[in-house]
Amino acid sequence: MRPAPDRLSINTATLRAQWSLAEIVDGLARHGIHGIAPWRDQVANLGLAASAARIRDAGLTVTGYCRGGMFPAIDAAGRAAALDDNRRAVDEAVALGARCLVLVVGGLPKDPRGAPVSRDLGAARGMVRDGIGALLEHARAARMPLAIEPLHPMYAADRACVNTLAQANDLCDELAPSDGAALGVAVDAYHVWWDPALEREIARAGRAGRLHAWHICDWLVPTTDLLNDRGMMGDGVIDLPRIRGWMEAAGYEGLHEVEIFSTRWWAEDADRVLDTCRARHRDAS
Ligand code: ZN
Numbered sequence: 001m002r003p004a005p006d007r008l009s010i011n012t013a014t015l016r017a018q019w020s021l022a023e024i025v026d027g028l029a030r031h032g033i034h035g036i037a038p039w040r041d042q043v044a045n046l047g048l049a050a051s052a053a054r055i056r057d058a059g060l061t062v063t064g065y066c067r068g069g070m071f072p073a074i075d076a077a078g079r080a081a082a083l084d085d086n087r088r089a090v091d092e093a094v095a096l097g098a099r100c101l102v103l104v105v106g107g108l109p110k111d112p113r114g115a116p117v118s119r120d121l122g123a124a125r126g127m128v129r130d131g132i133g134a135l136l137e138h139a140r141a142a143r144m145p146l147a148i149e150p151l152h153p154m155y156a157a158d159r160a161c162v163n164t165l166a167q168a169n170d171l172c173d174e175l176a177p178s179d180g181a182a183l184g185v186a187v188d189a190y191h192v193w194w195d196p197a198l199e200r201e202i203a204r205a206g207r208a209g210r211l212h213a214w215h216i217c218d219w220l221v222p223t224t225d226l227l228n229d230r231g232m233m234g235d236g237v238i239d240l241p242r243i244r245g246w247m248e249a250a251g252y253e254g255l256h257e258v259e260i261f262s263t264r265w266w267a268e269d270a271d272r273v274l275d276t277c278r279a280r281h282r283d284a285s
Helices: 019-030 040-046 047-058 076-096 123-141 166-176 198-208 240-249 270-284
Strands: 008-011 034-039 065-069 099-103 146-148 183-188 211-216 255-256
Touching: 019 034, 019 040, 019 047, 019 270, 040 047, 040 076, 040 270, 047 076, 065 076, 076 099, 076 123, 123 146, 123 166, 123 183, 146 166, 166 183, 166 198, 166 211, 183 198, 198 211, 198 240, 211 240, 255 270
Parallel strands: 008 034, 008 255, 065 099, 099 146, 146 183, 183 211, 211 255
Antiparallel strands: none
């Protein structure tokens, strides 16, 4: 079955080269799109209160706030600073009325210039577990769900050392057993489509009530850039309708958030991008 058009949400990274947050909000309203997932830098540019008011006035559902995470650091002071920043992200997500705060958990600890200073991936994963565990208290008090987003393993060193949905589910089981409302997952097709355990792990997350977000785009063959060559739905090899079926069978009732980091699409007219998102959401996702 085709997805209902009102399920479409747009992650603002998709249009970040063309439009400011205010322009994106206006554009979504113009195109009859009901969901948005803003990034912190764009919200900071417009101002938190102004962003919240503008999004609320446009009647948009905030399908997620991007992003918290980046927990590993070389020393305790760095990890404490990351935790403070994550608490602020929780508060901002509350002000925006977001459905969840998306966590891109971070990779290996880095020096101030961004170069990895460790090969100990296990230790980094321990820092992620401890960081999420520490953040949970604040997030629970604020009633803001945290959504761990597993990233494709090609990002394990620099962006996220949680790389499969099973790993994210294990973290949730350890830190918040039977509290999927407090700690869950964001399933991004781009990152997990290849995983042979995906259907099983989506079902597992659904049973625990922890499916907080569904991000869509496509995997191009060939992919020419690790970060900024994501495809429009229908242009690549991900069987999005099939995976959406697994999400829905697992109880997911939220929106479908288009998140496309792409130098190709950033070079297109923004209104044309939104037209294409609507069409491909209908026909290819
Ligand atoms: Zn995502």
